[in-house]
Amino acid sequence: MKTLRDTQVLFGRTMRHILRSPDTIITVAIMPIAIMLMFVYVIGGAIQTGTNVRYVIYLLPGILLIAVASGCSYTAFRLFTDVQKGILTRLHSMPVSRAAALWGHVLTSLISNLITLVIIVGVALIMGFRSSAGVISWLAVIGILVLFTLALTWLAVIPGLTAKSVDGASAFSYPLIFLPFLSSAFVPTATMPLVLREFATYQPVTSIVDTVRALLTGAPVGHDIWIALAWLVGIIAVAYALAMRIYRRTV
Amino acid sequence: MRDQFVPPAIELVGLRKAFKDVTALDGVDLVVRPGEILALLGSNGAGKTTTINICATLLRPDAGVARVCGFDVGTQPDQVRERISLTGQFSAVDDVLTGRENLVLIARLRGVPRPTEVAGALLSRFGLAEAADRRVATYSGGMTRRLDIAMSLVGTPSVLFLDEPTTGLDPQARLEVWRTVTELAHAGTTILLTTQYLDEAEKLADRVAILHAGRIIADGTLAELKALFPPATVEYVEKQPTLEEIFLAITGGEA
Ligand SMILES: Nc1ncnc2c1ncn2[C@@H]1O[C@H](COP(=O)(O)OP(=O)(O)O)[C@@H](O)[C@H]1O
Ligand SMILES: [Mg+2]
Numbered sequence: 426m427k428t429l430r431d432t433q434v435l436f437g438r439t440m441r442h443i444l445r446s447p448d449t450i451i452t453v454a455i456m457p458i459a460i461m462l463m464f465v466y467v468i469g470g471a472i473q474t475g476t477n478v479r480y481v482i483y484l485l486p487g488i489l490l491i492a493v494a495s496g497c498s499y500t501a502f503r504l505f506t507d508v509q510k511g512i513l514t515r516l517h518s519m520p521v522s523r524a525a526a527l528w529g530h531v532l533t534s535l536i537s538n539l540i541t542l543v544i545i546v547g548v549a550l551i552m553g554f555r556s557s558a559g560v561i562s563w564l565a566v567i568g569i570l571v572l573f574t575l576a577l578t579w580l581a582v583i584p585g586l587t588a589k590s591v592d593g594a595s596a597f598s599y600p601l602i603f604l605p606f607l608s609s610a611f612v613p614t615a616t617m618p619l620v621l622r623e624f625a626t627y628q629p630v631t632s633i634v635d636t637v638r639a640l641l642t643g644a645p646v647g648h649d650i651w652i653a654l655a656w657l658v659g660i661i662a663v664a665y666a667l668a669m670r671i672y673r674r675t676v
Numbered sequence: 677m678r679d680q681f682v683p684p685a686i687e688l689v690g691l692r693k694a695f696k697d698v699t700a701l702d703g704v705d706l707v708v709r710p711g712e713i714l715a716l717l718g719s720n721g722a723g724k725t726t727t728i729n730i731c732a733t734l735l736r737p738d739a740g741v742a743r744v745c746g747f748d749v750g751t752q753p754d755q756v757r758e759r760i761s762l763t764g765q766f767s768a769v770d771d772v773l774t775g776r777e778n779l780v781l782i783a784r785l786r787g788v789p790r791p792t793e794v795a796g797a798l799l800s801r802f803g804l805a806e807a808a809d810r811r812v813a814t815y816s817g818g819m820t821r822r823l824d825i826a827m828s829l830v831g832t833p834s835v836l837f838l839d840e841p842t843t844g845l846d847p848q849a850r851l852e853v854w855r856t857v858t859e860l861a862h863a864g865t866t867i868l869l870t871t872q873y874l875d876e877a878e879k880l881a882d883r884v885a886i887l888h889a890g891r892i893i894a895d896g897t898l899a900e901l902k903a904l905f906p907p908a909t910v911e912y913v914e915k916q917p918t919l920e921e922i923f924l925a926i927t928g929g930e931a
Binding site: 446 | 732733734754757758760761762764766767768769770771772773777781782784785786787827
């Protein structure tokens with residue numbers, strides 16, 4: 426009970442941070458939107474996806490993942506700032522649930538990323554994105570994006586707690602932002618050179634992107650969804666265990 | 677004596693702590709009675725912060741016992757946390773929030789009834805009423821420190837730890853903090869404050885303990901410490917020896 430109440434209070438605090446600097450959400454949304462505009466209007470015309478899906482729909486799942494990856498760099502940044510400013514230490518010397526001090530950040534990360542995703546889907550709608558997906562499919566899409574956000578959030582907690590500098594705290598997200606480019610997010614993997622193709626086929630982003638795209642276009646999801654879920658749950662479990670271990674050690 | 681029936685506010689017995697090969701505390705014994713202000717005096721690296729962090733349940737000692745209000749810091753941290761507040765060596769305030777929001781946040785976390793009223797009262801008491809609704813990022817160093825201390829008083833803890841509360845402050849802000857601590861003393865709060873400044877210990881504390889290289893090398897009232905001062909040297913000075921001279925005499929001037 427105490428944990429829930431403390432989490433709620435601390436969630437309110439970090440959400441207030443975000444509302445005080447809405448540029449955080451806008452900055453996070455702008456880069457993926459720019460990539461989306463560029464790919465759809467500049468490069469997209471030349472890309473053969475091998476499907477009759479409009480390109481804006483084809484690339485949207487990958488764009489959403491990029492947005493979450495860059496959004497989570499701010500999660501690491503906010504946690505890092507709390508550690509540096511001694512706020513975490515202050516909370517730990519108080520009768521405050523230890524878990525709540527972390528879950529406040531995790532929930533904030535989840536909600537702020539979801540807001541960013543809604544903004545990006547809004548822009549995609551303006552660009553002609555339409556989906557025939559029913560309620561169940563949309564719920565599945567949201568569920569997968571929530572899991573993806575949780576996975577990267579718990580990953581972000583690790584540098585947030587351990588980084589020695591601001592740059593170090595957010596650097597973990599750069600390779601993650603890049604990962605969708607080495608997947609089926611923008612072009613079919615079939616045209617890639619062998620080594621890259623093997624990597625792209627088996628890295629988690631491809632199964633997640635393929636699943637979300639199938640759900641949005643009403644295509645059969647096949648067993649991709651199970652591979653995607655396995656990756657997501659696996660990453661969450663490992664990142665959570667690691668993050669909690671480090672958290673307990675930092676007292 | 678009433679004190680015999682009340683546990684000491686703080687009781688440290690044989691406290692040891694090492695960080696890798698650095699021995700921070702090498703057997704610290706210390707008792708602080710309820711309502712007392714004790715200054716833990718020591719130069720940089722003496723082990724002051726380590727001592728405070730152990731008392732505030734932030735660090736586990738390698739050996740020894742630390743009790744606060746009769747509760748063991750290691751085995752009953754929750755009871756200890758209910759009774760203490762820590763103002764760390766560096767101000768721990770949320771500078772995106774306003775002063776008022778910082779206080780309300782702490783009040784809500786401590787489960788204090790009527791958080792807004794508590795915050796309002798503390799803001800006036802610490803001369804922050806006018807700046808209450810400004811972001812803390814705009815505060816001066818002295819204002820930030822006062823807010824930091826005000827945040828530690830939410831929920832009226834019975835024991836307050838102040839780790840170098842005036843280090844890095846300009847003289848004006850330093851006086852403001854001194855005034856605050858003196859006021860708290862009158863309210864009956866037990867205070868363990870650390871300082872590198874001898875005049876600060878002299879000014880604020882009922883009792884002074886000198887921590888040097890992880891050990892308490894002297895502990896007593898100012899008068900008692902002055903009596904320790906070698907009389908031969910006293911002849912050279914007309915006035916009473918200052919704490920500084922006592923400190924230098926005891927530590928052999930190596931501090
Ligand atoms: N986390 C730590 N890791 C390694 N050494 C530490 C750590 N904290 C303190 N020390 C060392 O322990 C000694 C005492 O430090 P500290 O308690 O911070 O002293 P003070 O607060 O009196 O300046 C110093 O030599 C310091 O370098
Ligand atoms: Mg210190």
